[in-house]
Amino acid sequence: MNFRRMARALALAPIALCAALGGATAQERTLRVSLNTELQVLDPIVTTINATRVFSYLVYDMLFAIDGEGNYQPQMVETYTVSDDRLTYSFRLREGLEWSDGTPVTSEDAVASIRRWAQREALGVQIMRIAEGLRVVDARTFELKLREPYAFVIEALGKPGNVIPVMMPARLANLPANTAVPEVVGSGPFLFDRAGWRPGERATFRRNPRYRPRTEPASGLAGGKVVHFDRVDLISLPDQATRVAALQANEVDYLEIIAADYIEPMRRNRNITIAQPRGAGQIMAIVSLNHAQPPFDNPAIRRAAQLALNQEEVMASIGLPAGMYLSECRSLFMCDTATQSNAGADVFRNAGIERARTLLREAGYNNEPLVFLHSESSALLNPMGVVIADQMRRAGFNVQLATSDYATVAQRRLKRDPVSAGGWSMVNIIWNGIDLVNPLANPGVAYNCATHYSGWYCDPRQTELLRRLASARTAEERTRLADELQAAFHDNVNYILGGQFSAPAAYRSELQNVIEFPIPIFWNMSRR
Numbered sequence: 001m002n003f004r005r006m007a008r009a010l011a012l013a014p015i016a017l018c019a020a021l022g023g024a025t026a027q028e029r030t031l032r033v034s035l036n037t038e039l040q041v042l043d044p045i046v047t048t049i050n051a052t053r054v055f056s057y058l059v060y061d062m063l064f065a066i067d068g069e070g071n072y073q074p075q076m077v078e079t080y081t082v083s084d085d086r087l088t089y090s091f092r093l094r095e096g097l098e099w100s101d102g103t104p105v106t107s108e109d110a111v112a113s114i115r116r117w118a119q120r121e122a123l124g125v126q127i128m129r130i131a132e133g134l135r136v137v138d139a140r141t142f143e144l145k146l147r148e149p150y151a152f153v154i155e156a157l158g159k160p161g162n163v164i165p166v167m168m169p170a171r172l173a174n175l176p177a178n179t180a181v182p183e184v185v186g187s188g189p190f191l192f193d194r195a196g197w198r199p200g201e202r203a204t205f206r207r208n209p210r211y212r213p214r215t216e217p218a219s220g221l222a223g224g225k226v227v228h229f230d231r232v233d234l235i236s237l238p239d240q241a242t243r244v245a246a247l248q249a250n251e252v253d254y255l256e257i258i259a260a261d262y263i264e265p266m267r268r269n270r271n272i273t274i275a276q277p278r279g280a281g282q283i284m285a286i287v288s289l290n291h292a293q294p295p296f297d298n299p300a301i302r303r304a305a306q307l308a309l310n311q312e313e314v315m316a317s318i319g320l321p322a323g324m325y326l327s328e329c330r331s332l333f334m335c336d337t338a339t340q341s342n343a344g345a346d347v348f349r350n351a352g353i354e355r356a357r358t359l360l361r362e363a364g365y366n367n368e369p370l371v372f373l374h375s376e377s378s379a380l381l382n383p384m385g386v387v388i389a390d391q392m393r394r395a396g397f398n399v400q401l402a403t404s405d406y407a408t409v410a411q412r413r414l415k416r417d418p419v420s421a422g423g424w425s426m427v428n429i430i431w432n433g434i435d436l437v438n439p440l441a442n443p444g445v446a447y448n449c450a451t452h453y454s455g456w457y458c459d460p461r462q463t464e465l466l467r468r469l470a471s472a473r474t475a476e477e478r479t480r481l482a483d484e485l486q487a488a489f490h491d492n493v494n495y496i497l498g499g500q501f502s503a504p505a506a507y508r509s510e511l512q513n514v515i516e517f518p519i520p521i522f523w524n525m526s527r528r
Contacts, residue, residue: 028230031522032252034237036379036503037406039203042192043180044164045120049410050432051234053161054256054520057221058205058232059100060166060186063091063110064158068220068517070280070338070437072158075214075222076105076167076187078140086149087132093140098210099169099185107142111135112173114157114165119177121163122446122453123156126470149471151478152440160221160519161435162443178452187211189225189523190232203234218524220517228526240379247272247506253527256520258506259379260319266506275504275516279336280433283518284329285314285384285498286444288427292416292456295370295397296425300363302493305426307348308356308395309388311499317383318501325501332444332486334433335500344487356395367398371419373412373427377405380503385428388498392426399426413454428498434518439482440469444495457494 035054041047044056065075074080078094097105111134118124128134132145144153157165172181184192190205197203213224235252237243240259246252248269258266258274266272287309289296296302315325326335330348333339372389375381385401393399402412402424409427417423436442447453448462462485469481489495507514510528515521 030231031229032233033254034235034243034252036257042184046180048162056164056166058190059188059192061188064154065222066160066220067222072154073222087146089144091142097187099187100191101185105187106139107136109170111142112170113167116173116177117165123441151472159441189227200236205232225523227523232522254507257503263321271509273509274506277502280334280437281518282433282500283503284431284500286429286431287496287498288429288455290425293418295368301365304356304359306493306496307351308391309496314384314387315499317387329500332489334436337437339437341483341486343483344490347490353394360396370397370399370425372399372401373409373424374401374403375406375409376403388428432518439485445485445489459492461488
């Protein structure tokens with residue numbers, strides 16, 4: 001690591017943060033946080049950016065939530081029942097829930113929120129496709145009636161990532177699902193100070209006095225979200241060295257992700273705690289291919305790219321200490337989890353640059369330009385992207401790097417246009433492991449043939465497997481179908497798995513009762 005750069009950043013950090021923290025008062029108990037990406041979009045239905053996910057769990061709540069053991073628990077729901085034929089679900093909301101504007105939360109709000117979410121999310125689309133009705137019964141009760149059983153209704157309503165099924169007032173949820181809502185009105189543990197929001201500088205959240213925590217202990221995203229801070233500031237610090245220096249100087253309390261080359265030095269600092277994520281708490285590096293445009297509209301060319309990627313080289317580029325990454329993981333559902341699978345991994349036999357070169361020639365590749373969207377501003381995506389691009393070039397691809405900041409990449413990857421009209425061919429991204437363990441919610445397969453999800457992969461085999469998995473009655477049948485789904489994923493090359501690794505949080509050791517979870521959580525914790 002560059003200690004001179006770090007020392008300089010340490011000297012400059014207090015200056016930068018004095019400006020960023022301008023609104024705090026001495027009396028407020030303030031938690032100061034630096035996320036890995038900037039908060040730009042305030043609606044989790046229209047984007048999957050991780051900063052928006054963090055925002056969502058601060059200001060919104062959900063019907064169900066996943067706990068630290070991977071189980072789904074009622075959150076805004078008080079009780080629910082499922083009929084013996086698995087076709088009718090009845091939900092009753094907790095008494096006394098309020099929106100941040102003071103109006104009561106009703107079943108009408110819940111029904112409208114589910115309908116809006118279901119327009120944008122794969123599980124929601126699947127449920128509504130077989131729904132006979134979703135109706136209000138009374139002010140606190142609503143009912144979902146299906147034409148055929150669906151195995152993951154509760155998991156869908158509590159899914160922790162991508163398009164999150166947050167609850168909103170009906171007047172907002174009834175607005176178009178492809179446009180961000182104009183107001184932030186939630187029922188979560190914090191209130192967003194929109195008037196004081198300074199994009200690129202600071203976003204402030206204050207404790208919601210109307211929030212009513214559940215009585216159960218907090219676990220993951222579930223249980224009692226008891227808030228001990230008056231205020232949470234998300235502070236924009238784009239430089240990784242500055243972030244670490246600010247943490248050392250006690251100018252920030254919590255880093256969502258600590259850059260790899262600072263982990264070992266920070267482990268020796270008794271004032272800093274480094275999280276230790278494992279299994280579903282880790283991250284999967286992903287290479288997204290544009291199936292809608294050449295050259296990756298050709299499955300044979302996609303397979304050549306898949307065999308060119310060496311996970312160990314990609315993982316080494318991050319600079320993580322030993323034990324924080326796997327040299328190889330071919331499981332779409334994450335390795336070191338109960339859903340780990342080796343199905344379809346035989347396609348990687350004899351993988352490597354030479355085999356990829358051979359497949360590329362056989363596929364008839366004619367040196368078409370491959371536009372690789374490269375996020376230079378990301379401590380994780382930047383080095384991995386450089387290595388992946390080099391591997392593709394060595395395999396014979398005509399790679400053209402389109403380097404920019406992450407926000408620009410995230411926007412451009414939504415374009416379906418040809419390369420000649422500003423489109424793209426390939427981009428490396430990351431997915432949280434907690435989003436991958438459920439096959440029906442896993443974005444690597446769940447958005448099969450969807451027109452609104454970047455990448456636009458479509459495989460009729462997977463459509464049928466998803467349908468059968470959704471109605472599977474036994475755990476054994478679900479496992480078998482998940483294996484078939486993963487094998488089809490590798491064969492069709494929906495995406496390329498780049499490797500599994502930890503991107504740990506780092507925080508001041510005086511913080512206690514921190515819930516270590518793939519998503520930063522700011523309830524339950526307090527300062528000693």
